[in-house]
Amino acid sequence: MEFRLEAHRIVSISLGKIYSARGQRGGLKLHKNLLVSLVLRSARRVYLGEPGGECALPPRPGPPPPPDCERLRRGCRPLASEAAARGRPECPAESPRKRSAAERDPAAGYPGKKPRREAEQPPPQEDMETGNVASLISIFGSGFSGLLGKERGAAEATEPGQVCCEQPVLRSLNPWSTAIVAF
Amino acid sequence: QTKTGVLKISHDIFLWSDIISTVEFNHTGELLATGDKGGRVVIFQREPESKNEPYNQGEYNVYSTFQSHEPEFDYLKSLEIEEKINKIKWLPQQNAAHSLLSTNDKTIKLWKVTERDKRPEGYNLKDEEGKLKDLSTVTSLQVPVLKPMDLMVEVTPRRIFANGHTYHVNSISVNSDCETYMSADDLRINLWHLAITDRSFNIVDIKPANMEDLTEVITASEFHPHHCNLFVYSSSKGSLRLCDMRASALCDKHSKLFEEPEDPSNRSFFSEIISSVSDVKFSHSGRYMLTRDYLTVKVWDLNMETKPIETYQVHDYLRSKLCSLYENDCIFDKFECAWNGSDSVIMTGAYNNFFRMFDRNTKRDVTLEASRESSKPRAILKPRRVCVGGKRRKDDISVDSLDFTKKILHTAWHPTENIIAIAATNNLYIFQDKVNSEMH
Numbered sequence: 001m002e003f004r005l006e007a008h009r010i011v012s013i014s015l016g017k018i019y020s021a022r023g024q025r026g027g028l029k030l031h032k033n034l035l036v037s038l039v040l041r042s043a044r045r046v047y048l049g050e051p052g053g054e055c056a057l058p059p060r061p062g063p064p065p066p067p068d069c070e071r072l073r074r075g076c077r078p079l080a081s082e083a084a085a086r087g088r089p090e091c092p093a094e095s096p097r098k099r100s101a102a103e104r105d106p107a108a109g110y111p112g113k114k115p116r117r118e119a120e121q122p123p124p125q126e127d128m129e130t131g132n133v134a135s136l137i138s139i140f141g142s143g144f145s146g147l148l149g150k151e152r153g154a155a156e157a158t159e160p161g162q163v164c165c166e167q168p169v170l171r172s173l174n175p176w177s178t179a180i181v182a183f
Numbered sequence: 184q185t186k187t188g189v190l191k192i193s194h195d196i197f198l199w200s201d202i203i204s205t206v207e208f209n210h211t212g213e214l215l216a217t218g219d220k221g222g223r224v225v226i227f228q229r230e231p232e233s234k235n236e237p238y239n240q241g242e243y244n245v246y247s248t249f250q251s252h253e254p255e256f257d258y259l260k261s262l263e264i265e266e267k268i269n270k271i272k273w274l275p276q277q278n279a280a281h282s283l284l285s286t287n288d289k290t291i292k293l294w295k296v297t298e299r300d301k302r303p304e305g306y307n308l309k310d311e312e313g314k315l316k317d318l319s320t321v322t323s324l325q326v327p328v329l330k331p332m333d334l335m336v337e338v339t340p341r342r343i344f345a346n347g348h349t350y351h352v353n354s355i356s357v358n359s360d361c362e363t364y365m366s367a368d369d370l371r372i373n374l375w376h377l378a379i380t381d382r383s384f385n386i387v388d389i390k391p392a393n394m395e396d397l398t399e400v401i402t403a404s405e406f407h408p409h410h411c412n413l414f415v416y417s418s419s420k421g422s423l424r425l426c427d428m429r430a431s432a433l434c435d436k437h438s439k440l441f442e443e444p445e446d447p448s449n450r451s452f453f454s455e456i457i458s459s460v461s462d463v464k465f466s467h468s469g470r471y472m473l474t475r476d477y478l479t480v481k482v483w484d485l486n487m488e489t490k491p492i493e494t495y496q497v498h499d500y501l502r503s504k505l506c507s508l509y510e511n512d513c514i515f516d517k518f519e520c521a522w523n524g525s526d527s528v529i530m531t532g533a534y535n536n537f538f539r540m541f542d543r544n545t546k547r548d549v550t551l552e553a554s555r556e557s558s559k560p561r562a563i564l565k566p567r568r569v570c571v572g573g574k575r576r577k578d579d580i581s582v583d584s585l586d587f588t589k590k591i592l593h594t595a596w597h598p599t600e601n602i603i604a605i606a607a608t609n610n611l612y613i614f615q616d617k618v619n620s621e622m623h
Binding site: 006007009010013017025026027029030031032034035038039042043046057 | 260262263264265267288350351353369370397398399400402419450451452453455456459506509510512515
């Protein structure tokens with residue numbers, strides 16, 4: 001039970017960090033925000049009692065056997081998800097990587113390497129993909145209590161900018177936890 | 184405009200922009216460069232030891248100061264780019280001039296440092312101040328001669344390597360071929376030729392096709408000191424990847440993966456954060472790698488991928504305080520690590536202005552403090568101790584009275600001698616071991 005209390009505290013601290021990271025000088029720090037999102041994910045699992053939540057805690061004596069923490073650590077979703085039940089492979093051998101150089105610019109002239117020549121074409125300004133933050137902030141702007149209402153239904157989430165969802169808000173944090181990662 | 188916020192620590196008040204953000208000796212140890220959050224670089228030069236002034240033996244004095252980077256604003260993304268110098272790396276000296284690379288979050292610059300101690304005098308057409316002479320007064324021709332002048336150190340930007348990185352640059356490393364160098368950001372590593380600024384080769388790319396699948400970022404990288412085709416990069420998950428540029432053009436597939444399985448008894452909400460590697464350094468021999476994560480330094484043998492050969496606890500007493508350290512952001516502090524010249528001693532910083540040294544042969548370790556009180560010139564540093572309950576000796580510091588705002592993130596060791604440079608917030612300390620000045 002005390003783990004749930006600590007998890008709750010960590011969730012609220014983490015959300016506060018993500019919120020305040022928005023105005024940081026120098027732009028969003030991808031590394032720090034990734035780490036915060038991983039902590040948030042672990043704490044959320046413990047708080048909600050989801051399978052895999054035990055991975056964030058030190059092992060306790062006695063049953064049940066812990067879930068496959070190594071798979072979770074590698075970023076795979078827990079096996080108890082619908083997709084696994086359907087038999088779809090959940091975890092690639094490695095983290096998804098960008099396609100190899102051979103598939104990118106065959107006309108580069110250099111075997112496999114892709115030099116970016118500024119003189120010939122201005123490089124497309126690659127986005128750090130921070131667009132999802134805006135919707136995230138609109139939820140957090142309503143205060144953390146809005147997220148803790150596990151019993152709330154969709155009817156209450158009617159303010160503009162908030163998410164309308166079928167399930168209790170915190171339980172459906174899943175799309176938003178991935179938005180956190182998408183900094 | 185440079186940020187001029189004021190940070191108050193205890194009774195010290197100083198400018199945010201004066202905080203030192205990187206320290207690096209050059210290959211001979213004659214020069215020491217520091218970068219700060221205000222985008223400035225200060226180069227110190229070691230005074231040659233002379234018999235005339237025995238007390239001035241080998242001290243470092245300011246040699247040159249210059250503004251390397253300025254704050255920039257990316258209007259398209261509405262982003263301010265900090266001028267903070269993240270890393271400085273010296274190029275091996277190839278002529279009378281010295282060269283170094285400095286980088287902020289986005290742009291790497293190559294600087295040439297030259298000395299001028301003579302100037303030409305006796306021009307025919309202009310006078311000493313450079314004004315054109317009245318030609319009617321010129322009755323004969325003279326050859327200008329070089330006359331000695333006060334030493335002037337000039338630093339000029341020779342190359343600017345811009346637009347290579349979407350994410351924040353965390354490390355740069357000069358190749359042993361002295362022609363190329365690499366720069367790493369959170370998701371990519373680029374290879375540059377020192378003479379070519381308009382293109383770079385991408386050699387590592389771990390950006391997932393869908394950013395929502397991101398689980399890991401690059402935290403540091405370095406070229407092997409002798410094999411110009413090998414480099415290593417560390418990740419936020421605590422792994423090291425050794426890559427061979429001869430194996431393939433895009434080094435997404437590592438040649439070797441160094442990873443230690445997690446200790447299940449130490450699992451916590453913060454296990455992932457504290458396993459993130461903040462620095463990686465090859466030994467001078469090239470045989471080993473040194474890594475720093477939040478609580479430990481580890482020595483890895485290139486021939487063994489399954490676990491480090493040595494692990495040293497830097498401040499294990501913080502393990503029970505991780506939640507507080509997460510709350511005050513200290514858990515995200517990125518400490519660096521260093522080898523001594525003979526690879527027998529390793530060093531890293533900690534909190535309360537403490538830094539730690541571990542002797543790999545004797546297995547002895549020491550905690551020292553960089554502070555004005557304990558660092559009068561030629562004073563001997565007294566070993567410090569943090570007590571974790573139990574018997575407390577005089578001068579011990581308890582864990583709860585550690586000052587977490589005084590952190591030593593950046594340290595450097597002279598390439599051959601027992602001289603170390605310690606950056607403590609805005610102060611630089613240089614300690615020399617006079618008794619044991621030769622490497623043992």
